[in-house]
Amino acid sequence: MLAARGVTLLELLLVLAVLxxxxxxxxxxxxxxxQRSQRAQAIALLQENAVFLEEFYHRHGSYKLTPTSWPALPAPASPPDGMARYRLIFGSVPRNTDDGYYVLRAIRLQVADETEVISLTQTGIMKLCLGRDGVERCELVH
Structure with a gap:
């Protein structure tokens, strides 16, 4: 008759250490x-907002409602439902005062010591800027 054998404490600790x-x-x-998945979703929503603005431009001849106001974006947050990871807004740059120009931005929320901003212009140029410890690094997004 074989003796019943259980798991020893040493074997259990070894498995826990490996895990x-x-x-x-x-x-x-x-x-x-x-993070890459969330960024890809924010980029897709930026592009969706850009399509909306292009359609708006073709109907109204301007990207703006008035000289000082923009239309409401169809996707102001990413993800559109649940807890927002990015806020999508019109960028605050001097050229945004021109009727034929815009900069859309997706700003990552809830990041303590880092900044992340994805920007998209009406020409289709998209840029990702990451900042940490006062140093900002930007690269084009393809």
Missing amino acids: GILSAAALPAYQGHV
């Missing part, structure tokens, strides 16, 4: 994937 190491290695990769 801890694997989790610690996988967590940053998972967080990076989630």
Whole structure:
């Protein structure tokens, strides 16, 4: 007759240690994937807002309602439902006063010591700017 064998405390601790190491290695990769996914959704909504503005321009001859006001964006937050990760707004740049020009921005919310802004102009130029510790790094988005 065989004796009943259970899991020893040492085996359990070894399994927990291995799981801890694997989790610690996988967590940053998972967080990076989630952030890239959220950024891609914000970019898609920026482009959706740009299409809305182009249609608005063709109907009204301007991107603006009046010289000092813009139409309401169809997608002012990303994601559109649930907790917003990005706020989509008209950028505050001097050229935004021109009737034939706009800059849309997606600003990442709830980031303590970092800034992230994705901007899109009426010419289709999209740029991602990341800031940390007073240093900003920008790159074109394709």
